[in-house]
Amino acid sequence: MDKFDYLYIILYYSYLLPLVLVAVLLITRFYNRELNLIVFLCLSSASSEFIGEAIYSHGLKNSFLLHIGQAIDLMILIGIFSQNVIKPTAKLAAFFVLDAVILFCLIYGFKISLQNQPVYASLLVGITIICLVIYYYYEIFRYEHIDDLAGNPVFWIKSTYLLYFAGTFAYNAFYTSLMFGSMRENVSLVNWILIMICNLVFTLAIWLGRVQKT
Amino acid sequence: MAGKSSENLDVLIFVIITVGMIILALAIICAVFFYQRKLQRRKNQLKNLEIAYQKDLVSAAIDGREQEKRRIAFELHDDVGSTLTAVKFGIASAKMSIEEKQQLNDNLVIAINKIRQISYEMLPSILDELGIVAGANSLISNLNSQVKEIDFSIQAVNDPKSENQTPDIELAIYRVLQELLNNIVKYADATTVEVLLIQDEFGLDLTIDDNGKGFDPQTDVDKTKPSLGMRNIAMRLQHIGATVNFAKKERGTKVRVQWKTTT
Secondary structure, three states: OOHHHHHHHHHHHHOHHHHHHHHHHHHOOOOOHHHHHHHHHHHHHHHHHHHHHHHHHOOOOOOHHHHHHHHHHHHHHHHHHHOOOOOHHHHHHHHHHHHHHHHHHHHHHHHHOOOOOOHHHHHHHHHHHHHHHHHHHHHHHHHOOOOOOOOOHHHHHHHHHHHHHHHOHHHHHOHHHHOOOOOHHHHHHHHHHHHHHHHHHHHHHHHHOOOOOO | OHHHHHHHHHHHHHHHHHHHHHHHHHHHHHHHHHHHHHHHHHHHHHHHHHHHHHHHHHHHHHHHHHHHHHHHHHHHHHHHHHHHHHHHHHHHHOOOOHHHHHHHHHHHHHHHHHHHHHHHHHOOHHHHHHOHHHHHHHHHHHHHHHOOOOEEEEEEEEOOOOOOOOHHHHHHHHHHHHHHHHHHHHHHOOOEEEEEEEEEOOEEEEEEEEOOOOOOOOOOOOOOOOOHHHHHHHHHHHHHOOEEEEEEOOOOEEEEEEEEOOO
């Protein structure tokens, strides 16, 4: 096993971190139902990773899972992006934009075949999410409706998405030229590290959003 | 060879864009986070200033009212009271029948006593001289002589008081006691009222227990038109940092007012 294999194992198990915390919170009755969407998102990401790995270990192609996973993640993100947003028109706009992106991803997926990487769809999803997060930040200053930003799980989730999609922008943009070269694993490393950061911050967000008993 | 250098260039562009985007994203997140905290701090400072301003307003209103009461009490006692006393002595030399003089004299005595009573209630001098426990005892004894339908009793613990227990605090608690007893006389249909007043180094603890029809401020007060008396109680207690708790019983109400000294 080389360093990439070790890293991949860490990445693989990092998906379990938020889910283990959810289980602990459920057992100790500290779980907050308002976290359902975040938990569904973690569950969806973890499931597509584990199922993908299982399919790959049987020598089959698993790229189609990226298309399905992306569509499911976006559906959950519609809910997450309507949280903490004040302006009803902005909520509605986010809903329609994300719906349009989901539709594009599905059509694009079938057009390029589900067996291929949804490169341009990922790029579009990234740009859309970055714009929505920037709008969310604008509302934070415009309405000053969040008192404790550090303790707000939605802020951390949205900020993590900003970091992830900003960090994977070049990865998606140069995917076709980089993924077939000798630097493939080094390039993938960026994606893995960002996914690990996402999983860590999701865990933190779930912890921050737990029921606060006095 | 050419393919290798093209790939290296792609990787270089990839690294530059990725690192740049990550730094930019982190900078945006940090800027949002810290700037929002700064805004929040400023908002909290403004809120605190507003609370302090409100407190000052309440304090000024209470002080103004007490001063006005003091002024009226002095006027009644020194001016009107003395005038009536002079009239009383004047009656003796007036040309009237003895019955008429007696009648007039009785009415004057009633008026003088009433004025003394009102003036005392407005400015309980005993409070300044002997403190809250003596003041409460005197209030209960006055009520017992005035309101025959209700049996008022008081139990008091008069331990050395806290250094922070200023005359303002004693006056506020006394006024609250006055208002609560007044409410019981007017609305409670009670036959007995038991007052327990504990004064010690930790503060003041006042309990008023009656056997009337019961009162719960959460349900028995018209929220759109809260009573002036209840508002005064809340305002006075908030001003001195005391708490009040109403407990409606099967028969009657138990009210507990607590003021704890701060160390």
